[in-house]
Amino acid sequence: MKILGISGSLRAGSFNTALLKVAAELAQKAGVKFEIYDISDIPFYNSDLDADNKPDAVVKFNAAIKNADGLLFSTPEYNYSIPGVLKNAIDWASRPGFNAALTKKPCGIVSASMSSLGGARAQIHLRDILFGTLSPVYLAPEFLLASAHKAFDENGKLADQKTAEFLDKYIQGYVGWLNTIKNN
Ligand SMILES: Cc1cc2nc3c(=O)[nH]c(=O)nc-3n(C[C@H](O)[C@H](O)[C@H](O)COP(=O)(O)O)c2cc1C
Numbered sequence: 001m002k003i004l005g006i007s008g009s010l011r012a013g014s015f016n017t018a019l020l021k022v023a024a025e026l027a028q029k030a031g032v033k034f035e036i037y038d039i040s041d042i043p044f045y046n047s048d049l050d051a052d053n054k055p056d057a058v059v060k061f062n063a064a065i066k067n068a069d070g071l072l073f074s075t076p077e078y079n080y081s082i083p084g085v086l087k088n089a090i091d092w093a094s095r096p097g098f099n100a101a102l103t104k105k106p107c108g109i110v111s112a113s114m115s116s117l118g119g120a121r122a123q124i125h126l127r128d129i130l131f132g133t134l135s136p137v138y139l140a141p142e143f144l145l146a147s148a149h150k151a152f153d154e155n156g157k158l159a160d161q162k163t164a165e166f167l168d169k170y171i172q173g174y175v176g177w178l179n180t181i182k183n184n
Contacts, residue, residue: 001031001033001069001175001182002067003032003035003068003069003072004034004035004036004037004064004067004068004070005034005035005037005073005074006020006036006039006071006073006089007039007074008073008074008076008083008122009076010085013156014076015076015112015114015145015148015151015152016074016075016111017036018152018156019112019145019148019158019167020036020072020074022158022167023072023074023110024036026168026171027171030171032175034072035068037061039061042055042057042061043055043058045091045092050095058092061089061092061093062093063101065105066101068105069106069178069181069182070106070107070174070178070181071105071106071107071108071135072108072110073108073109073110073126074111075109075110075119075122075123075126076112076122077111077113077117077119077121077122078122080121080122080125081125082126086126094133100133102130102133103134103135105135106135106136106137108174110143110144110145111144112148113145113146113148114147115147118144118148119145123142123144138174143169143170
């Protein structure tokens with residue numbers, strides 16, 4: 001079992017990337033491989049480049065998705081939606097339609113935001129986008145982290161025990177769902 005973690009934030013001190021690091025530890029404890037994929041080198045989507053010779057960063061990204069049993073997105077909310085960099089990466093991985101790296105790939109969604117809504121609106125948008133790529137999404141329990149700046153210490157370590165337990169519950173549920181899909 002292998003999960004690919006994708007953060008919607010390129011920021012070095014990103015709470016979403018930090019959340020994926022905690023998710024990776026929890027998944028590894030449950031015997032699951034977890035790799036965090038950096039989408040920062042993926043160029044802007046351009047159909048002219050989406051031909052036989054795709055950009056190297058796109059070829060690498062598609063291969064990493066194909067090689068994973070499931071994806072775990074951790075996204076911030078930007079203006080009530082997901083960041084453009086994440087939508088851009090998803091657009092690349094969604095082509096060719098119906099036969100893309102993302103087609104039928106099981107996905108999980110978590111979010112972290114400094115606001116009290118924890119990225120809930122971005123989660124709903126991301127779920128809808130993943131319907132468009134024919135990627136099934138794990139539905140419950142949902143995980144979102146509100147006031148993310150209060151849950152992490154100054155070294156970027158998760159300091160809030162309740163958040164760790166909540167995320168563990170999400171990871172256990174998500175891995176169980178992936179196992180059901182894999183064994184069917
Ligand atoms: C362009 C921009 C728009 C934002 N819009 C929202 C928003 O609509 N809702 C929200 O909760 N936070 C919003 N934020 C705050 C981010 O969610 C918050 O800074 C978050 O911590 C960023 O994620 P990161 O720590 O993983 O980089 C916005 C931040 C930026 C830069």
